[in-house]
Amino acid sequence: MLKIYNTLTNKKEVFKPINPNNVGVYVCGMTVYDYCHMGHARVLVMFDVITRHMRRNFPEVKYVRNITDIDDKIINRSIENQEDIYSLTNRFIDAMHKDERALNILKPDVEPRATDSIDQMYYMIESLTEKGLAYQGENGDVYYSIRNFKNYGKLSGKNLDELEAGIRVDVESDKRDPLDFVLWKMAKPDEPKWSSPWGEGRPGWHIECSAMSTHHLGNHFDIHGGGMDLTFPHHENEIAQSEGANNCSFVNTWMHVGFVNINDEKMSKSLKNFFTIRDVMKRYDGETLRYFLISSHYRSPLNFSDENLNSAKSALKRLYTATRDLSASEVAMNDISKRFDYEKRFNTALDDDFNTPIALSILFEIAKHINTERDKDPEQASALSQLLRKLGDYLGILQYSTEDYFKQGISISDAEIEQKINKRNEARAAKDFSISDQIRDELLTLDVVLEDNENGTTWRRK
RNA sequence: GGCUGGGUAGCAAAGCGGUUAUGCAGGGGCCUGCAAAGCCUUAUAGACCGGUUCGACUCCGGUCCCAGCCUCCA
Numbered sequence: 001m002l003k004i005y006n007t008l009t010n011k012k013e014v015f016k017p018i019n020p021n022n023v024g025v026y027v028c029g030m031t032v033y034d035y036c037h038m039g040h041a042r043v044l045v046m047f048d049v050i051t052r053h054m055r056r057n058f059p060e061v062k063y064v065r066n067i068t069d070i071d072d073k074i075i076n077r078s079i080e081n082q083e084d085i086y087s088l089t090n091r092f093i094d095a096m097h098k099d100e101r102a103l104n105i106l107k108p109d110v111e112p113r114a115t116d117s118i119d120q121m122y123y124m125i126e127s128l129t130e131k132g133l134a135y136q137g138e139n140g141d142v143y144y145s146i147r148n149f150k151n152y153g154k155l156s157g158k159n160l161d162e163l164e165a166g167i168r169v170d171v172e173s174d175k176r177d178p179l180d181f182v183l184w185k186m187a188k189p190d191e192p193k194w195s196s197p198w199g200e201g202r203p204g205w206h207i208e209c210s211a212m213s214t215h216h217l218g219n220h221f222d223i224h225g226g227g228m229d230l231t232f233p234h235h236e237n238e239i240a241q242s243e244g245a246n247n248c249s250f251v252n253t254w255m256h257v258g259f260v261n262i263n264d265e266k267m268s269k270s271l272k273n274f275f276t277i278r279d280v281m282k283r284y285d286g287e288t289l290r291y292f293l294i295s296s297h298y299r300s301p302l303n304f305s306d307e308n309l310n311s312a313k314s315a316l317k318r319l320y321t322a323t324r325d326l327s328a329s330e331v332a333m334n335d336i337s338k339r340f341d342y343e344k345r346f347n348t349a350l351d352d353d354f355n356t357p358i359a360l361s362i363l364f365e366i367a368k369h370i371n372t373e374r375d376k377d378p379e380q381a382s383a384l385s386q387l388l389r390k391l392g393d394y395l396g397i398l399q400y401s402t403e404d405y406f407k408q409g410i411s412i413s414d415a416e417i418e419q420k421i422n423k424r425n426e427a428r429a430a431k432d433f434s435i436s437d438q439i440r441d442e443l444l445t446l447d448v449v450l451e452d453n454e455n456g457t458t459w460r461r462k
Numbered sequence: 463g464g465c466u467g468g469g470u471a472g473c474a475a476a477g478c479g480g481u482u483a484u485g486c487a488g489g490g491g492c493c494u495g496c497a498a499a500g501c502c503u504u505a506u507a508g509a510c511c512g513g514u515u516c517g518a519c520u521c522c523g524g525u526c527c528c529a530g531c532c533u534c535c536a
Contacts, residue, residue: 007466010466010467027536028536029536030536031534031535031536036536037536038536039535039536040536041536042536043536044536071534072534073534073535153465156465156466156531156532157464157465157466158464158465158531158532159464159465162463162464162465162532163464163532165463165464205534226536227535227536228466228467228530228531228536229530229531229534229535229536230535230536231466231530231531232465232531232532233531233532233533234535256536257536258467258530259529259530259536260536261529264528264529265529266529266530266535267536268534268535268536269534269535270533270534270535295474295475295485296474296475296476297475297476299467300467300468300475301467301468301529301530303474305473305474307473307474307486308473308474308486310486311473311474311485311486311487312474312485312486313486314485314486314487315484315485315486318485318486321499321500322500324499349476349477352477355476355477357474357475357476357477357483357484357485358476358477358483358484360475360476360484360485361475361476361477361483361484361485362484363484364484364485365483365484368501371499371500371501372500372501374500375500428495431495433495433496436495436496437495437496437497440496440497440498449497449498449499450497450498451497451498451499452494452495452496452497452498453494453498453499460498460499
C-alpha cells in the first residue's frame with residue numbers, strides 16, 4: 001500500500017489513483033538557459049526512483065516532465081551570449097539529456113516544450129478571461145485575478161492579506177492587485193513572440209505548466225511534483241489557473257523535493273553557490289552521485305560536501321564488493337527472495353513515501369548476508385547477489401558489471417598489472433617480502449589494489 | 463511578522479512507546495608473510511525544560527536554535 005506525503009494536506013496519505021490502470025505524474029522540469037546543477041539532479045533522480053517504483057505497482061504510469069524553453073532568463077541569456085534563442089535552448093536541452101544519462105535517469109513518457117504548447121495556453125487564458133478570472137491591463141499584459149479565485153493559497157497555506165502586507169510593488173505592471181500574476185506578456189521589440197487575441201507576446205511562466213499538464217494528463221490527475229521552492233507561487237498559481245479554467249479539481253497529490261544545501265544553505269543560482277552536474281562528474285561518477293542523492297529522504301535537506309560524496313563512494317563499493325565473483329539464475333534468485341523477506345521489506349520501505357534510506361539499508365543487509373554465506377554456501381550467496389543487483393536496479397544503482405566497476409579508470413594496462421603480479425608472486429615464493437611489498441606499493445600509487453587469496457592474487461581499482 | 467519543515471552518536475541518515483537501524487570513519491580480535499577485502503566484536507546518540515506512562519529519542523506542552531517559502535529559482 002503506497003503512502004505519499006501530500007503538500008496539500010501536509011500529511012502522509014494512502015495513494016489512490018484516479019484510474020488504477022493509468023496513473024498520471026507531472027513534474028516541473030528545467031528552464032533551459034544553463035547547465036543542470038545538483039538541485040536539478042536531485043529532483044530528476046528522485047522522480048526517477050518514484051516513477052520506477054510506481055511502474056512496478058501500477059499497470060501504466062504516464063510520466064510527463066516539461067521543458068521551459070521561453071522566459072525572461074532565457075531571453076536575457078541569449079542577448080548576453082549573442083546566441084539565437086533556439087540554438088541556446090537546444091544546446092542546454094542536449095546537455096540536460098546527457099546529464100540524465102550519466103545519472104541513469106529513464107526518459108519521461110512525454111517531454112513537452114513550452115514553445116510547442118502555446119495553443120493550449122491560449123485556450124486556457126481565454127477560458128479564464130471568460131470566467132472573469134483574467135483581465136488585460138492597459139499595457140496589454142494579461143493577468144490572473146487571484147482575488148476572484150476562492151481557494152488561492154490552499155497549497156502553500158498562505159493567507160492573502162498577510163501576503164499582501166509584505167508584497168514588493170512592481171512599477172511596470174498594470175496589476176489590479178499586487179498578487180496577480182502574468183498570463184500573457186506583450187513582447188518588447190526583438191523578443192520572440194506569438195500572435196494572440198491579446199496582441200503579440202509570449203506566455204507567463206505559470207500558464208505553461210497548467211496547459212501542458214492538463215493537455216497530457218487530463219484536467220484532473222494524480223501527482224504533480226517539483227522542487228520545494230516551486231510550492232509558492234508557481235504551484236499555487238497552477239492550481240488557480242487549472243481549477244479556475246476547468247472547474248474541477250486539478251491534482252490530488254502534490255510532492256515536493258527538498259533542497260540540496262551547501263554549508264546548510266540552499267544551493268541556488270541567485271546565491272551563486274551551485275555546482276553543476278558536469279562539474280561534479282569530473283570527480284565522481286554518476287552512480288556515486290545518484291547514490292548520494294538517494295541516501296537521504298527526498299523531503300529532507302541534503303548537504304552537498306566532499307565528505308558526503310566520498311562516503312557515498314565507499315558505501316557503493318561495499319555493495320559491489322559483495323557481488324564479486326558471484327552470479328546465479330533468475331530461478332535461484334526468485335527462490336531466495338521467497339525464503340528471505342528482503343525484497344518485501346525493500347518494497348515496503350519504498351511504499352512508505354519512498355523511503356530510500358531504508359531501502360538502501362536493506363541492500364547492506366543483503367551484502368552482509370552474502371559475505372557471511374560466501375564460503376559456507378556459495379549457491380545461496382550467488383542467489384543473494386542476484387537479488388542485491390535486482391533491488392539495486394530498482395533504485396537505478398549497481399548498473400555496472402562487477403568487472404567493469406572494479407577495473408575501470410586504471411591508467412596501466414591489464415597485461416602490465418598481471419606481469420607485476422607474477423613478479424611479486426615470485427618474490428613472495430622466495431620469501432623476499434621487501435620486493436613483493438615494493439611492487440604492491442608501486443601499483444597502489446597507480447590506484448591498483450592487490451588482494452591475495454587462496455586462488456591467487458587479484459586486483460581492483462582503489 | 464505569517465506559513466512549512468527540522469534539531470539523533472566523529473560524520474551522514476532512518477525507523478520505532480520497551481528489543482542491533484544502516485553506511486562512512488574509529489578501537490579490539492580472526493584471517494594474512496604483511497596487507498587488502500571479509501567476518502566477529504566494541505565505543506560514541508537523541509537541543510533544553512516540564513508532562514503523560516510501569517517505561518519516551520519516539521506522544522503532549524513550553525523554551526532555545528537552524529533551514530526554507532512569503533521576489534526569479536529544482
